[in-house]
Amino acid sequence: MKDIILIGSGNVATHLGNSLKKRGFNIVQVWSKHINNAKILANRLDCESTSSIKQLKKADLYILAVKDDAINQIISQLKDITIVHTSGSIDIEVFNHRVSNYGVFYPLQTFNKNVDLDLSKTPICIEANNKKFENKLMNIARELSRNVIQLDSESRRALHIAAVFACNFSNHMYTISEKILSESNLDFRLLLPLINQTVTKLKDHNPSEIQTGPAKRNDKQLIDSHIIGIKDAKFKELYTLISNSIISHNE
Amino acid sequence: MKDIILIGSGNVATHLGNSLKKRGFNIVQVWSKHINNAKILANRLDCESTSSIKQLKKADLYILAVKDDAINQIISQLKDITIVHTSGSIDIEVFNHRVSNYGVFYPLQTFNKNVDLDLSKTPICIEANNKKFENKLMNIARELSRNVIQLDSESRRALHIAAVFACNFSNHMYTISEKILSESNLDFRLLLPLINQTVTKLKDHNPSEIQTGPAKRNDKQLIDSHIIGIKDAKFKELYTLISNSIISHNE
Numbered sequence: 001m002k003d004i005i006l007i008g009s010g011n012v013a014t015h016l017g018n019s020l021k022k023r024g025f026n027i028v029q030v031w032s033k034h035i036n037n038a039k040i041l042a043n044r045l046d047c048e049s050t051s052s053i054k055q056l057k058k059a060d061l062y063i064l065a066v067k068d069d070a071i072n073q074i075i076s077q078l079k080d081i082t083i084v085h086t087s088g089s090i091d092i093e094v095f096n097h098r099v100s101n102y103g104v105f106y107p108l109q110t111f112n113k114n115v116d117l118d119l120s121k122t123p124i125c126i127e128a129n130n131k132k133f134e135n136k137l138m139n140i141a142r143e144l145s146r147n148v149i150q151l152d153s154e155s156r157r158a159l160h161i162a163a164v165f166a167c168n169f170s171n172h173m174y175t176i177s178e179k180i181l182s183e184s185n186l187d188f189r190l191l192l193p194l195i196n197q198t199v200t201k202l203k204d205h206n207p208s209e210i211q212t213g214p215a216k217r218n219d220k221q222l223i224d225s226h227i228i229g230i231k232d233a234k235f236k237e238l239y240t241l242i243s244n245s246i247i248s249h250n251e
Numbered sequence: 252m253k254d255i256i257l258i259g260s261g262n263v264a265t266h267l268g269n270s271l272k273k274r275g276f277n278i279v280q281v282w283s284k285h286i287n288n289a290k291i292l293a294n295r296l297d298c299e300s301t302s303s304i305k306q307l308k309k310a311d312l313y314i315l316a317v318k319d320d321a322i323n324q325i326i327s328q329l330k331d332i333t334i335v336h337t338s339g340s341i342d343i344e345v346f347n348h349r350v351s352n353y354g355v356f357y358p359l360q361t362f363n364k365n366v367d368l369d370l371s372k373t374p375i376c377i378e379a380n381n382k383k384f385e386n387k388l389m390n391i392a393r394e395l396s397r398n399v400i401q402l403d404s405e406s407r408r409a410l411h412i413a414a415v416f417a418c419n420f421s422n423h424m425y426t427i428s429e430k431i432l433s434e435s436n437l438d439f440r441l442l443l444p445l446i447n448q449t450v451t452k453l454k455d456h457n458p459s460e461i462q463t464g465p466a467k468r469n470d471k472q473l474i475d476s477h478i479i480g481i482k483d484a485k486f487k488e489l490y491t492l493i494s495n496s497i498i499s500h501n502e
Contacts, residue, residue, distance in 0.1 A: 067468075067470075068470065068472075068473060069470070069472065089473055089476065089477070108441065108442070108444070108445055109444065109445055109448060110445055110448055110449055110452075110461075110463050111463075112452070112461060112463070115452055115456075115461075117448065121444045122444050122445075123441050123444065147441075147444070149441075154435070155435045155436075155437060157480055158431055158432065158434065158435040158437065158480070159432065159435070159437055159441065160477075161431055161477050161480055161481060161490075162427075162428035162429075162431040162432045162437075162442065163428070163442060163445055164464055164465065164477065164490075165424045165425075165427045165428045165431070165490075166424055166425050166428040166442045166445060166446055167442075167445050167446065167449045167463070167464070168462065168463060168464030168465075168466065168467065168497070169421075169424045169464075169493050170420075170421035170424045170425065170446070170449065171449055171458050171461065171462055171463075172458075172462065172466075172493055172496060172497050172500070173416045173417055173420045173421045173424065174416075174417050174421065174453065174458035175458040175459045175462060175500065176413075176416045176496075177413035177414070177416045177417040177458075178413075178457060178458055178459060180409055180412055180413040180416070181409065181410065181413045183409065184405075184406045184409040184410070185406075186406060186409065186410055186413075188457065188458070190359065190374050190398075190400075190410065191359070191413065191414060191417045191418075192453060192454070193359070193360065193372045193373050193374065193398070194359055194360055194361055194373075194414055194417060194418050195417055195418065195421070195450055195453065196450060197360060197361055197368065198361055198418045198421065198422055199446055199447060199450050201361075201363070201366055202425065202439075202443060202446065203443070204366075205366075206429060206439060207422050207423075207425035207426040207428075207429050207439070208426045208429060208430075210361075210363060210366075210422065211419065211422055211423065211426060212361050212362075212363075212418070212419060212422075213415055213418070213419030214415065214419075215419065215423075216419065217318075219319065219320070221319075221320065222319060222340055225340065225408075226340070226411075226412050226415065229408055229409070229412055230412060234496055234499065235416075235496075237492065238492060238493065238496060239412075239415075239416075241488065241489060241492055242420050242423055242489065244485075245423060245427075245485050245486075245489060246419070246423050248485065249423075249426065
């Protein structure tokens, strides 16, 4: 499985394409519905580009790395090829037995095209419709990462929900901090040592063990004074609900 | 100001005591209402211990590092000494002019007694009731950290609220992840590369710029499927409220 075609040109396709090429795979072609996007990535990967599903070339493996809501529509146009999608939340059965070898190749990571990333530590979660293809996918994944696991669709969905809390929602907590600080003309970067220390502790401790703060101590007086101090009504509501969640978790 | 007495023996007193001693300050005595706790820290710092406020010795500076709700009661027992508290949320006026030199020495960090910590990057926020004492406190703080700022009580309170979001609440997001994963027999450490990458991006980007995930894309279908997939009613409610907050932030 050396010849690979990328269906998609976004964050995931870009990082996977770069890493696969570095590991000696041959990227044959990049598809995007926007030909310019296909060209940009194809240029980086020194391969062909297209915006037509009908003009897809032959390859050993097609990697479908597009937005979740485009997956169905693209699959419906495909002939019998060997294919994986890269989504954390779409069931493997989306391929609906239209093809003989299908699976999932889900890198558990937050991708931005222009932020460098070392995929070697990124867990890659593999699922396939048959054992032989699963083994092939595991081998490809192991070329990219030291952390490859087999995971069925139900577990992958739980993992994806957990990742939304751990990554997207924690980042929103930082965004709220940034907003509160900017109202007092304070720089968000003041918080970086604190944020780094919180994350560093996770290496050796479960998050539930290292919880600190007023809600952990059930310090109702301080919680109330904070709520009074918050100007934005939505942030007040979030402060209250998350504090209550911490309190009830520690009861 | 070389002779320092620690009133308190908890996480903050322990880390400040260790760092001050390393930088050549003389820790004279440790007070705790539990004499055993005072002895443990005094032993580490090679100094005396007491559980009686009346038996406090003479020193150039007293550092009051106790729980917020104990501060008032301890201050009411003190004679005219030079003193700071270390709280992010208590106003400097808590000293109520009972003493002539008073202030705040607030290290913006999350402390656990048994987790090592490099204070040199920790922002230390200084406030004092007069300029001369403020300068002295700034100089002491600069011995411990490269990141010392003067901050009035109102700004410090905003900073503390922001820190609760950025540290305590993000850690609670990790705790929820841990719980969701354990229900599927998955290891929380799977998420560490993702969490580390999220935090690494903060070095060069504001958190609002690097938000990703279904709420950022306003992908209502995926949000709804996640909410159905979450078993715990409280976590369902949090998922909904935080997603709505991200959506409205991006409108």
